Amino acid sequence: MIATLFLLFWTFFQIGLFGFGGGYAMISMIQGEVVSHYHWMTMGQFTDIVAVSQMTPGPIGINSATYVGYTAITNAGHAWYWGVLGSAVSTFAVVLPSFILMILISRFLMKYKNHPVVENVFSGLRPAVVGLLAAASLCLMTPENFSTPSECPWQFWISVGLFFFAFISTKVYKISPIHVILLCGVAGLILF
Numbered sequence: 001m002i003a004t005l006f007l008l009f010w011t012f013f014q015i016g017l018f019g020f021g022g023g024y025a026m027i028s029m030i031q032g033e034v035v036s037h038y039h040w041m042t043m044g045q046f047t048d049i050v051a052v053s054q055m056t057p058g059p060i061g062i063n064s065a066t067y068v069g070y071t072a073i074t075n076a077g078h079a080w081y082w083g084v085l086g087s088a089v090s091t092f093a094v095v096l097p098s099f100i101l102m103i104l105i106s107r108f109l110m111k112y113k114n115h116p117v118v119e120n121v122f123s124g125l126r127p128a129v130v131g132l133l134a135a136a137s138l139c140l141m142t143p144e145n146f147s148t149p150s151e152c153p154w155q156f157w158i159s160v161g162l163f164f165f166a167f168i169s170t171k172v173y174k175i176s177p178i179h180v181i182l183l184c185g186v187a188g189l190i191l192f
Contacts, residue, residue, distance in 0.1 A: 001078055005089050007038065008072060012065050012093035017101075019094075021129030023053075023061030026094075028135035030064055040072035044144045065094040158191050 011033050019026035034040045053063035069090030070083040147155040162184050169175040
């Protein structure tokens with residue numbers, strides 16, 4: 001169990017260190033590590049964790065780390081109180097790099113924010129953030145979320161329709177994301 005706790009800490013420390021773009025950009029990184037690399041949980045469990053992380057207050061990356069830490073330890077067969085420790089370790093690890101970097105950067109950023117090197121670094125990070133956000137979106141487009149046309153065509157086409165409704169209503173019509181989430185939730189209750 002100590003080895004799993006250490007791996008949780010190291011994994012989420014790296015995710016926190018390289019997770020540029022916020023919590024949504026971290027989702028694909030978290031999924032790659034906890035589902036594909038370490039097999040701490042199934043894709044279905046990870047999808048549930050992402051859904052719960054979106055519904056609970058706080059940043060999605062930190063919420064996901066908390067839930068993954070608990071689930072990874074309990075899936076390994078340990079008691080719930082060790083799962084709480086796994087949650088604490090994962091949450092601390094994902095926040096630690098940002099905390100350290102903010103302390104270091106805040107001292108120098110205001111002084112050098114208009115320096116060409118700093119501007120070039122941020123210009124280079126913008127496309128990476130867009131790519132990570134796109135990867136997070138693609139990670140969630142799985143049969144567990146959308147079904148498939150052969151398994152359940154009704155669920156698949158309703159899911160695709162709700163996806164496009166959410167995209168168009170926020171991008172084109174500038175409807176508040178809160179209203180879109182509520183409308184899609186009501187549609188999901190009625191249609192599924």
